[in-house]
Amino acid sequence: MQRVTISIDDELAAQFERLIARRGYVNRSEAFRDLVREAVAADDLTDDPDCECVGVVSYSYNHHERQLAMRLTEHQHEHTGAVISTMHVHLSHDECAEAVVIRGSAAEVRHVADTMTAEPGIRHGRVNLIPVKHE
Ligand code: NI
Incomplete structure (x- = not known):
């Protein structure tokens, strides 16, 4: 120390x-x-774009926004090998928040996260990358 x-x-x-x-x-x-x-x-x-990591992508959106919820689900189905888990929270009558956990290379996790948070109507989009350490 x-x-x-x-x-x-x-x-x-x-x-x-x-x-x-x-x-x-x-x-x-x-x-x-x-x-x-x-x-x-x-x-x-x-x-290192090849670094193995877990990414937690979080964002909010208005679920009344035309086709947005469907597009977000499609993104996840396009990457079923990488998306580990999704948590959905109904914030209010209109607003939802989601946290999506993705595992893969840093480049892959960033790519999936970016395609989701770049969707029009997504707010507070953010990804937190956590490296996976192998002893
Ligand atoms: Ni909801």
Whole structure:
């Protein structure tokens, strides 16, 4: 274990404290380690499109929007080998949210995620890539 001392300006420090409180970290060190892990994982995946990973794609949409729900389902059926699971949440009378878990190479996961979140009418589209480590 190494000790790292960093200097950051007051505003960023205050934002960091709020993030720690919001995410419920027990201390600054644990929060900082998690942020570094996220950055390292994102960088590794950017460097290596063949890196095996699991991606969680999340987004919301209006299910009354013409054919959008059907197109989202079609995207998933086109990639049945990669899509592991889908969770659907009815947010309100009109709005739905979904989380889709995809496993494959970083390039494949990104491709499937991008085709879904690029659909017109999709809001808050985002993918979180998690590398699969083999010991
Ligand atoms: Ni719904």
